[in-house]
Every structure is written in structure tokens, then in C-alpha cells.
Amino acid sequence: MAETMEKPEKVTEREEAEEEEEELSFEELGLDPRLTRALLKKGIQKPTPIQRVAIPLVLEGKDVVARAKTGSGKTFAYLVPLLQKLFADSGARTKLAPSAFVLVPTRELCQQVYAEVLSLIELCRVQLKAVQLTSKMPDSELRNALAGPPDILISTPACIPKCMSVGVLQSTSISGSLEILVLDEADLLLSYGYEEDIKALTPHIPKHCQCLLMSATSSDDVEKLKKLILHNPFILTLPEVGDVKDDIIPKNVQQFWVRIMVLLF
Numbered sequence: 001m002a003e004t005m006e007k008p009e010k011v012t013e014r015e016e017a018e019e020e021e022e023e024l025s026f027e028e029l030g031l032d033p034r035l036t037r038a039l040l041k042k043g044i045q046k047p048t049p050i051q052r053v054a055i056p057l058v059l060e061g062k063d064v065v066a067r068a069k070t071g072s073g074k075t076f077a078y079l080v081p082l083l084q085k086l087f088a089d090s091g092a093r094t095k096l097a098p099s100a101f102v103l104v105p106t107r108e109l110c111q112q113v114y115a116e117v118l119s120l121i122e123l124c125r126v127q128l129k130a131v132q133l134t135s136k137m138p139d140s141e142l143r144n145a146l147a148g149p150p151d152i153l154i155s156t157p158a159c160i161p162k163c164m165s166v167g168v169l170q171s172t173s174i175s176g177s178l179e180i181l182v183l184d185e186a187d188l189l190l191s192y193g194y195e196e197d198i199k200a201l202t203p204h205i206p207k208h209c210q211c212l213l214m215s216a217t218s219s220d221d222v223e224k225l226k227k228l229i230l231h232n233p234f235i236l237t238l239p240e241v242g243d244v245k246d247d248i249i250p251k252n253v254q255q256f257w258v259r260i261m262v263l264l265f
């Protein structure tokens with residue numbers, strides 16, 4: 001009787017591994033202590049499910065497509081490891097253009113992401129420079145913003161061709177400097193009319209550039225972008241179950257409602 005009640009060893013091991021995975025802290029995901037402390041100061045203690053899976057992959061330099069509902073913590077899932085990679089690179093070489101582009105569909109989101117980046121940089125006390133650009137900025141402002149150049153550029157996709165056409169961002173500089181490209185809210189980028197802007201950037205993305213695509217839904221547009229920009233990405237899908245805040249607050253809720261599927265595309 002005792003034998004039949006015991007779980008097969010493999011299942012037990014797997015469940016234990018899953019439980020451990022659910023317990024993983026930001027430190028255990030490989031995050032720099034400066035970032036974990038910064039997150040703590042912002043009241044963020046434990047990674048959400050999408051962060052648990054995405055952060056190590058981004059740190060490893062993989063291309064990632066992450067699909068998880070609004071409010072699941074996708075912004076920090078890419079921003080925090082992106083900053084960590086830039087900590088490691090800062091001062092390593094002379095750059096002619098930003099090392100990271102974060103492209104978003106709206107000015108509001110651009111402002112939100114920029115505010116998060118500034119706050120993390122300040123809390124970590126690192127020498128990184130971030131700028132947000134809008135396509136309505138006069139050429140002189142674009143030139144000033146890109147002088148230096150900054151480490152991270154946050155904008156809508158339309159800004160990039162504009163900067164190239166007015167000569168404040170050289171295509172060769174992008175090819176020589178860009179290390180990480182993020183398309184946030186990728187499911188909205190094409191419907192907001194940015195297809196041509198993204199296509200104008202594509203030929204200048206260097207082969208070694210790590211590309212991350214974050215989206216709340218899957219759609220033909222996301223597939224199109226995936227084919228246009230990414231190379232053999234890891235696809236992370238978080239099933240849409242439960243309330244928007246469930247994945248962020250109670251751990252016991254997390255433990256039964258999600259299993260992230262990591263598929264090699």
C-alpha cells in the first residue's frame with residue numbers, strides 16, 4: 001500500500017524542481033545585487049512568472065518573444081536584465097550610437113518606460129544615460145539628445161528613420177553599436193502604423209544584436225515582427241487565466257494558475 005501511494009520518483013523530482021523554480025528570487029535568477037536592491041526599494045520583492053523565465057534568458061543573450069497579459073510585469077522582465085547587460089558593457093568601448101533601443105507604440109508608454117529606466121539607474125547609482133525621443137522634437141533637440149551618445153534610447157519607431165534622415169543617427173553607427181533591441185507592446189506596433197519605420201531600421205540591425213519582443217496578445221502582426229527581426233527566439237507564453245493582479249501579488253495563487261511554456265521556435 002505504501003508503495004502505491006508513493007509518487008513515482010521522476011514526478012516527485014519534477015514537482016520539487018517546479019516548486020523551487022516558483023520560489024526563485026531575483027538574486028537566484030542572476031540579477032546584480034544593485035538591481036535587486038533597487039527593485040526592493042520600489043517594493044518589488046519576488047519575480048512574476050514571466051520575469052522568472054525571461055530574465056535568465058535575456059541575461060544569457062537569447063532572443064525572446066514574451067507573450068503575457070497586461071500587468072504581468074513584462075516591462076521589468078526585459079528592462080532589468082537589459083540594464084544589467086549595459087552595466088557590464090559601460091565604458092568597455094567607444095560607441096557612436098546607443099547600445100539599446102526600446103521601441104514602443106505610444107508617447108505615453110515611452111514616458112513610462114523612460115521614467116522606470118531613470119529610476120532604476122538612479123537607485124543603482126550607475127553611470128548610464130537614457131534618452132526618450134519623440135518624432136515631433138526639432139532636429140536640434142534630437143541632435144542634443146543623441147550627443148554623447150546615450151546608452152539607451154526609448155522612442156516610438158518613427159523616430160529612428162527621422163533621426164537617420166536628418167543625419168543625427170548614422171546607419172553605420174547603429175550597425176556598430178546596437179546590442180539590444182526591444183519592441184515593447186509589439187502587438188500594437190504595426191496597427192499603430194509603424195511597419196515602414198521598423199522596416200527602415202531592420203537592415204541596420206547588426207547580426208549579433210539581441211532582439212526582444214514583448215506582447216500582451218499573439219497576432220499576425222506579432223508573427224510578422226518575429227520573422228522580420230528575431231533569430232531563433234525563445235517563445236514564452238503565459239496563459240491568460242485569472243485576474244490581472246493575481247500574478248503579481250499572492251504567491252499561493254501563482255502556484256496553481258500558470259505554467260509557462262518555453263518553446264524553441
Ligand SMILES: Nc1ncnc2c1ncn2[C@@H]1O[C@H](COP(=O)(O)OP(=O)(O)OP(=O)(O)O)[C@@H](O)[C@H]1O
Pocket residue numbers: 043044045046047048051068069070071072073074075076185215216248
Ligand atoms: N515582480 C513584481 N512584483 C510586484 N509588482 C511588480 C513586479 N513586476 C512589475 N510589477 C508592477 O506591476 C505593474 C504592471 O507591470 P508592467 O507594466 O510591467 O506590466 P506589463 O506586463 O508590461 O503590462 P503591459 O502589457 O500593459 O505593458 C507595474 O506597476 C509594475 O511596477
